Amino acid sequence: MVESSLTASRRRAVVGETRHLLFSVTPGAAWITVFLVLPSLYLMAVAFMTNGPYGLPEMPLSLDAFRQLAGFGFLGWSPGNAYTLLRSLWQTFVSTALVVIVAYPLAYYITTCREKWRPLMLLAVVVPSWTNQVIRTFGWMNLLAPGTPLSDLAESLGLIGPHMGLYPSDFAVTLGLVYNFLPFMVLPLYAAFEKLDVAQVQAAQDLYASPVRAFWHAVFPQTLPGLLAGTVLVAIPAFGMYVIPELLGGGKSMMLGNLVARQFSGGSNWPLGAAGAILMLLATFVGLYAMRRIGRRLGGGEEVVI
Amino acid sequence: MSDSTPAVTREAAETAAADGGAPPREASSIRLEGLHKRFGRDTVALDGVDLTIEAGEFFTLLGPSGCGKTTLLRILAGLEEPNDGRLLIGGRDVTDTPPHRRSVNTVFQSYALFPHLSVRDNLAFGLRMRGESAAERERKVAEVAEFIQLGSLVERRVDQLSGGQKQRIALARALVCEPDVLLLDEPLSALDAGLRSQLQVELQRLQKRLGMTFVFVTHDQDEAMVMSDRIAVLDGGVIQQVGTPSEVYEHPANAFVARFMGHDNLFAITAVDGDRVETRLGRLRLDPAEQRAESDGWLLIRPETLVLGDTLPAGYNRLEGTVEERLYRGSRIEYRLAVNGQPLMVVASNLGQRMHAVGDRVVIGVCPEDLVRVAA
Amino acid sequence: MRKRTLNRGLAGFWWLTLAFLYLPLAVVVLFSFNSVNSAAHFADVSLRWYHQLLGNEQILSAFRNSLILAIVSSVIALVIGCLIGYGMYRHRHRKLGWLIVLIYLPIVLPDIVFGISEMAFFVQINRATGLLEPGLGTMIIAHVTFQIPFVALIVYSRFVGLDPTLFEAAKDLYASPFKRALHFLIPTLKPALISAFFLSFTLSIDDFVISFFTAGPESATLPIYIWGAIKKGVTPEINAIASLMIGAVLLAALVSLLFNRPRRR
Numbered sequence: 046m047v048e049s050s051l052t053a054s055r056r057r058a059v060v061g062e063t064r065h066l067l068f069s070v071t072p073g074a075a076w077i078t079v080f081l082v083l084p085s086l087y088l089m090a091v092a093f094m095t096n097g098p099y100g101l102p103e104m105p106l107s108l109d110a111f112r113q114l115a116g117f118g119f120l121g122w123s124p125g126n127a128y129t130l131l132r133s134l135w136q137t138f139v140s141t142a143l144v145v146i147v148a149y150p151l152a153y154y155i156t157t158c159r160e161k162w163r164p165l166m167l168l169a170v171v172v173p174s175w176t177n178q179v180i181r182t183f184g185w186m187n188l189l190a191p192g193t194p195l196s197d198l199a200e201s202l203g204l205i206g207p208h209m210g211l212y213p214s215d216f217a218v219t220l221g222l223v224y225n226f227l228p229f230m231v232l233p234l235y236a237a238f239e240k241l242d243v244a245q246v247q248a249a250q251d252l253y254a255s256p257v258r259a260f261w262h263a264v265f266p267q268t269l270p271g272l273l274a275g276t277v278l279v280a281i282p283a284f285g286m287y288v289i290p291e292l293l294g295g296g297k298s299m300m301l302g303n304l305v306a307r308q309f310s311g312g313s314n315w316p317l318g319a320a321g322a323i324l325m326l327l328a329t330f331v332g333l334y335a336m337r338r339i340g341r342r343l344g345g346g347e348e349v350v351i
Numbered sequence: 352m353s354d355s356t357p358a359v360t361r362e363a364a365e366t367a368a369a370d371g372g373a374p375p376r377e378a379s380s381i382r383l384e385g386l387h388k389r390f391g392r393d394t395v396a397l398d399g400v401d402l403t404i405e406a407g408e409f410f411t412l413l414g415p416s417g418c419g420k421t422t423l424l425r426i427l428a429g430l431e432e433p434n435d436g437r438l439l440i441g442g443r444d445v446t447d448t449p450p451h452r453r454s455v456n457t458v459f460q461s462y463a464l465f466p467h468l469s470v471r472d473n474l475a476f477g478l479r480m481r482g483e484s485a486a487e488r489e490r491k492v493a494e495v496a497e498f499i500q501l502g503s504l505v506e507r508r509v510d511q512l513s514g515g516q517k518q519r520i521a522l523a524r525a526l527v528c529e530p531d532v533l534l535l536d537e538p539l540s541a542l543d544a545g546l547r548s549q550l551q552v553e554l555q556r557l558q559k560r561l562g563m564t565f566v567f568v569t570h571d572q573d574e575a576m577v578m579s580d581r582i583a584v585l586d587g588g589v590i591q592q593v594g595t596p597s598e599v600y601e602h603p604a605n606a607f608v609a610r611f612m613g614h615d616n617l618f619a620i621t622a623v624d625g626d627r628v629e630t631r632l633g634r635l636r637l638d639p640a641e642q643r644a645e646s647d648g649w650l651l652i653r654p655e656t657l658v659l660g661d662t663l664p665a666g667y668n669r670l671e672g673t674v675e676e677r678l679y680r681g682s683r684i685e686y687r688l689a690v691n692g693q694p695l696m697v698v699a700s701n702l703g704q705r706m707h708a709v710g711d712r713v714v715i716g717v718c719p720e721d722l723v724r725v726a727a
Numbered sequence: 728m729r730k731r732t733l734n735r736g737l738a739g740f741w742w743l744t745l746a747f748l749y750l751p752l753a754v755v756v757l758f759s760f761n762s763v764n765s766a767a768h769f770a771d772v773s774l775r776w777y778h779q780l781l782g783n784e785q786i787l788s789a790f791r792n793s794l795i796l797a798i799v800s801s802v803i804a805l806v807i808g809c810l811i812g813y814g815m816y817r818h819r820h821r822k823l824g825w826l827i828v829l830i831y832l833p834i835v836l837p838d839i840v841f842g843i844s845e846m847a848f849f850v851q852i853n854r855a856t857g858l859l860e861p862g863l864g865t866m867i868i869a870h871v872t873f874q875i876p877f878v879a880l881i882v883y884s885r886f887v888g889l890d891p892t893l894f895e896a897a898k899d900l901y902a903s904p905f906k907r908a909l910h911f912l913i914p915t916l917k918p919a920l921i922s923a924f925f926l927s928f929t930l931s932i933d934d935f936v937i938s939f940f941t942a943g944p945e946s947a948t949l950p951i952y953i954w955g956a957i958k959k960g961v962t963p964e965i966n967a968i969a970s971l972m973i974g975a976v977l978l979a980a981l982v983s984l985l986f987n988r989p990r991r992r
Contacts, residue, residue: 062818069814070826073807073875077829080872081841084848091847097740151744163930166741168984173748175980179950180969183957184751186756187966192768227748232982273915285837287936292957302839309940319847322840329835430895450898451906463896467914477900480910528900 085326092319102315110316114324126304130324136215136290137283140222144230144279145272147223152234152271156241167235174228182221184291189217193312213295221289226282230275237271270339278337285325301325311346376624378407378564379441379454379531381427386436388422388588396422397433398548398588404581406441409558411567411575414585420568424534427566428457441531456525457534459540464509470520471505477528495527501559515546522554526561533558535567539574553578572612576600584608589652605726606649610624615696616652617725628724631693635668638720649725654696655723659686660705663716670695670715671687688713707725759966776967786968789952793932795796796863796948800870801927805920807871808878808927813912815879816886826895830880833873845869849941862943869941871936876928881926885919918986925983929976 092110094102098283116127155166173181188195191210199205211217222257249263250256294300301321308318381404388397397419404410412420425431426438428451438446443454456477464473474495475488483491496505501523503518512520518538525533535554539547555578558565569575575582576596584591584599584607592604603609609617622629623646627636630650663669672690684706686697697715707713758765762773780786811830815823833841845868847858859865897911913920935950942951949972958963 066814066818066821069810069817073811073879074808074826074829076875077833077872080845080868081833081836082829085836085840087848087851147744150737150740154734154741157734157737168857169745170748172794172977172980173752175929176752176973176976177933177935177950177953177969179954180755180958180972181751183953183962183965183969184753184755186957187754188751214920224747227744281835282837283786285839287839302837305839305843306940309846315847318843322843325837325840329837333835428895450895451901451903455899457896457899459892459896461890461892463890463892464900465896465911465915467917476897476902476910480897480901480903480906498736524900582851 110320114320141280143223148230156238171228215298217293218298221293227280229278233271233274237268277332281332375674380406384437387434407562409565409580411579411582413575418585419588454531456530458521458538460537462521495523499523532564618650636719651723651725654698657697658716668717674711756970759970764963776964787970789949793948797928797931800867804871804874808875811879812882830876838936846940863946865941870931878923881923922983922986925929925979929979
C-alpha cells in the first residue's frame, strides 16, 4: 500500500536530487571527458594507423607502429628502440631501488624524532619537489658539468675521463630520477612506520635474539604496504620520464618518454609515438591494479597513496 | 534543489516570517495523520503514525534507538519528507513546505553551531536569514541572552565553549527565532549526569514560561517523565502509547511500554478465575476495575507498592518468599526475592524499619488496587 | 649503546639527504648572484642577471603568459572542481565509481601521455574545424584538466570533515538554498577554496611537459622558455629567473598548505 502511494513531493525530491547531481558533476565530468578521455582514446586509435608522409596518421589500420617500436624498420631490425625500452626498464629499476634504499632509513628516522618536529621534517623533504622540474634538473646540470667540484672529484678518483664532466650520462639520469622521486617514497613509508605496531616489534625482540631477525619478521612486513605504494608512485612516472633523460642524458640516454615525445615534435611519426604511449599506459594500469590487489591483501595500502 | 512549493503555502510562510517580530505568538498545535516513512526499499522507519500534540505542550517522543522517534522529529522539522501522510502545524498543512519556510526550529543533538561564526552571529543567523533588520536582530539577541542568562558567552568563539555552554547557545539560537514549535533532539545526551538533571529542570521551567510547544526526543524514560506533559512511546515505527507520565508509568498499554518504563515485575497470566488471576507467583486477587475474562497478557506489580511484614492490612494478597539480594540505596532499600522460584523486586522506603537479611523468609503483601493487567 | 650509535648514524644520514635535496636549488640561487657567466666559478656577488631579466622581452612575455595561464586556469578549475567536490559529497552514498575513475584519470596518467594526447587531439580538431589553435587557449584547457581533480578532492575532503547537521541547521534557520550557499557553504569552505586556488596556481606554474606539448608559437611560458634556453645552451639569466620562480612557488605552496590545515581548537 505504501509502495503505491509514494507522494508527489517525494517523487519530486528524488528527481530533484538526480538533477542536482547532474548539475554539480556534469561540467567537470564533461570537461575531463572531452579534453582528456577523448584525446586518449584518439591517441590509442592513432597507434593502429599508418604513418603518413608528414608524420600524421593515415588509414589503413595496421600494426606497423608496434613493429617499429620493437625495432623493425625499412632496413630490417635495428637495436635502437630496443635499447631505449631496455634502458627505460633498467633506469626505472635502478632508480626505484636506490630510492628505497635512501627513503627507508629516512622514513624510519623521522618517526623516531619528536612528534612536533615530524611534520616539519616531512615538509623539508617535500618542499624541493614543489619547484619546477626543469629548474631542479638544471640545478643538477650545473652541479655535474665539467669543471665543477663534483666532476673534479670524480675525475681525480679516475671514475671519468678528463674534462668529461659527470653529465651527460646514464649516471646523471639515475641521479636525477632518484632526486626527483625520493619524496614520493618517503611519504608512504613514513605513514607505514607511524602506524607500526610497537607491541609486535617488542614481542619479536623477545622471540628472536638478533635484531636483524626481529626487523625482518616484525618490522618489515608491517611497512610493506607503504613500500609497495611508494614503488608504484616512483616506478610508473619514472618509466615515462621525459625531462630528466632529455636534459641530463643529453640525447645519449634516451628513455621511452623521449622516444614518444620525439615522434610528436622533431621526428614526426605519430603512430610510433602513440604505440609507445600505449606501452606507458599499460605499465600505469598494471601498476595501479597490482597495488590495489596487493594493498587489499595487506590492508591499508590504498589509503597511503591517496 | 527545486523549490516547487505551492504559492499559497509560500505566501503563508512569508507572512508568518514577516510578523516574527511581534510579541510572543500563540503556541501552535501539531497534527500528524497517517505518516509513513521508509528508507530505501525495505527499512520502515514510521509505519502509520497518527498523533495530535496540543498547543503549548511539552511533548516527548520516547523509545529505544531505531524506534522512529528521530525520524518523526526530522519530519516535523522538514529535514525528512514522509512517503505518505499529512503534517499540520497550527492547522496549516506543511507536508510539502521546505524546512527554511517552516516556523519550526531545532536544537540538534550535536548542537550544530556554525564554526565560522561567533556566538553572537550564530544566535542572529536565523533572524538574518529571515531578513530582519540589524537593529531588530541586535535587540532580539540581547533579549534571548538575557532570558537564558548567557552573560559573556555571547562574546566568545564557538570553539571556546564547553558542552553545556554549546547546548545553551544552540537552545538560544533556536528560541530567538520565536518559532511556533521548538524541536529538541536528545539535547542533553552528551552532558554529564549532574548538568543534565539541572538542565532538565531548567528546560521545563523555560517551556512553561514561554508557553511554546516543545517536542522533545529522548531514549531516557526518567528524563521523559520528569520533563513532559505527555509522552508518546514508540517502537518499530509505531506509537505504542500516548499519555501523561503517570498514565504511561502506572498503566502501560503493553508489555513493551512496561519494560521500557523500567518495570521488572511482569508475570504472564496463565488463567483467570473470577476476580483472581493465576501467575507463576501464585493466585492473586485483582481490583474489580482490572478484571477481564480473557486469560492473556501480563500482570504488572510495581515494586514500590509491595509491603513486607508479618501483619498485612485487610484484603491484601499474601505471598511468601526468600531474600536473594539486598541493595541499600540510602533513601530506599531494594530487595530481590524469590517467590515460588520467580524473581520479584521489592522497593521499601527507608523509614528506619528493620532490614531483612539475605536468606530471610519474608511475607509480602500485595494490594489488589495496585495490580495492573497489561496487554501482550 | 648500539641503539644510540644507530640513531647518530641516522641523524647524519638525514642531514646528508637534506643537503642532497637542497643542493641543486641552492646552486641555482647562488649562481644567480654570480657576476660572471659560469656554472663552475663564482666570482663576485652582483645583481647583473636580475637587471638583464627586465630588459629581456622574451622572458617578460613568458612571465606574462605563465601568470595569465596560471590565474585563468586556476579560476576555471576552482569553479568546476568545487561543483564536483560538492556533488561528490552530497551524493557520497550513491555509487559514483565512474566519477571517481574520471577524477583520478588526470592524476594517474603519465604527463607525457597527457600532453601528447591533447596535442594530437587539438591538432586534428584544428585541422578539421579551425578551432583550438595551439596557444594560451589550448594550454588553459589542458591545465584546467589536471587542476580539476585536485580542487575537487580538497573541497570534498573539507566537506567530509564537517558535521553534517550543520547543513540541516542552516535549513532549519530559514536559509533558502541561495542563502545557504552564500552564508554557510562559501564561508565554511573559504580556507579550502584558498588552498585549492594556490595549489592549482602552483601546479600550473610548475608544469612543463603538458604546457610544452599544448603551447603555440607565441605562448611560451617561463618553464618553456627556460627549457629552450637550456637546450640551446644560452643560459646567463636562467639562474636568476629560476630563483625567482623557486621563491614564488614556495610562497604559493606554503600559503596553500597553511589554509588547508584543519583549524585548531
